[in-house]
Amino acid sequence: MRLFVNITLGGVAEGLIFSSVALGLVLIFRATNIINFAQGAMAMLTTFIAFSVLGKGVGYWPAFLVALACGLLLGGVVQLTLVRPVQNKPPLNAVIVTFGLLIFLEGIAGAIWGNTNRGFPAAFSQKGLVVGKTAVAFSHFDIFIVVAVLALSILVGVLFRFTTVGLRMRAAAFAPEAARLLGVRVGRLLTLGWALAAVAGALAGLLVAPTSVFSPGYMDLILVYAFTAAVLGGLDSPLGALVGGVITGLALAYVGGYLGGSLQPIGALVLLIVVLMIRPEGIFSQPTARRV
């Protein structure tokens, strides 16, 4: 029972990290019908920048903010320079470009920081809390993960639902031509969308790094888990990404806890196959008809 509780708690914290990467994937997919396979690698790069800033001895929180700011910048620059030219090309072109960016950024990070496994500091203690008299596998850092990801999700929700910019972004994603006719700067808003998605990714990068080995490829698996989560949630629903992330996190935690950690990627593959076979449109997706 205690094992089950501990695995569940760990799964929730891990799952919320997937949620935050999945949120970035969904934000971009909703607006541009592109899955950004470089989402993980971009987060890796900003986390490495934070790592270098930390090395200067400025403390954790300035480095944290630098990473988020770099994410914002990187997301915008990537959209403007690489994604915009393939925006109206066949969807495969964008897949290949973002996939190329993934490996390119990993190579760059390897060339600058090396391919060795490092450690990345956590914002808070990673020792398990003591509830009553028993220690549980849920630390201050896990609480921070929960708070940070939920705060991010609420911010995104508020932005989309209650602000003018959010309304315009929804309009630009939903009906680009009509929005453009009404004076919405669709291109700029797409850039903003990519920038915001990259911030969600940068946050995830900072949250994952302390819990795993820290090397240029450390976000690869997180990215595909987040993809699974996003598909589970319906690919175009931010709420779905959040819930999908937690479900994926729990499922993988049980696979890892009871069957062995090295089966987790296979578990994710099986989960993805099952989702696509049973409910391919995801849990939260609106049923849509594709226009011919």
Added chain:
Amino acid sequence: MIKIGPLPSWARLPRQPLLRHLLFAVVGGVFFYFLTQSLSDFNNFELGELAVYAIAIAGLSVLTGTNGQICLGQGAFVAVGAYTLAELEVHQSINLALQLLAAAAMAGAVGLVIAVPATRLRGPYLAGMTLLFALALPFLSDKYGNFFGGDQGLTVLPPSAPGSIDPVKWLTWIQLFCALVVMLLLANLLSSRFGRSFRAVRDDEVAAALAGVHVARNKVIAFVVSSACAGLAGGLLALSSGVVNTGEFPLSLSIFILAGMVLGGTGSVFGAWWGSILVVYLPNQWSQSLGNTFHFNHLVSANFAVIAFGAILIVMMLVAPSGIQGGVRWLGRRLVTFSTPTEPAGNISVSLQQAAEPQRSHDGSEAEHPPTDSGAAG
């Protein structure tokens, strides 16, 4: 611009795709035979590797270029083929041809499992799923180390050559022979009913379905063909590397193969050779010589190939999405025009047949990319 008038009938390429492709394959075979005779052992070994990667790239190229799907984990299917061949060699002693067929069949079967759920939908599902597959596969060999030989992997003996033939040359011949056969089969596949429905599905799934094409089955067939090619390549790769372990098949292999396809020319069977040159030479010789010229430090030289392949993928997609083969075709069209021979009067049946068959480019494939339908984002 050079204008060439109607060629005499003996100088024209055969009109039937099968004969035309067979002619190309035989000419290629003769060319490679004399090439292998003049090369050193090491160069022959490299030529064999070229053939192997060309197989994997050609399969992917058919999938992406003519069916509009993508596999980000082609390297994982190569691994499936390599492990299949190695397991067969460890446990059973069966004929090499059967081993290679089994490698292709196994990878095709795994491809079927991936393709059936992923191809039901239009969208990025197959791309994400194949990437997940490529990342997950090495963990299986960690988990079942006894079966897959753990970190050391499994050893594979090179095939014994008959008579007094040099074993390296023999292996190169086997690899080249397989490559030519696979390309012949792929080129014919593309000229067949299947190839036409592949392209129909790529261009417009709804229109294809209305025309009676079974869209999902079509996409599954294309994916299985592509993974079987990768599996065969894996089996052949195992023969020349002599050892099969997970270190041989990192994610970067999948990326190299994809970049090779993009550079060579997506959808072109022949273009796979250009891409294969890149995959064989860039990670080793070219990055070493570039490193020596520009004095890379060890971190840069360790990551140079990966950076270069990433940059190639991005730049090619932005600047020249039809690849080298697309450029070669463009150049050919600009420089030389063949005027079509006039049909002799009275031979109506032939011209009718010709009219029914759409005109195809010489190697039976097309470099054009699927038209966009992502304009209306939702």
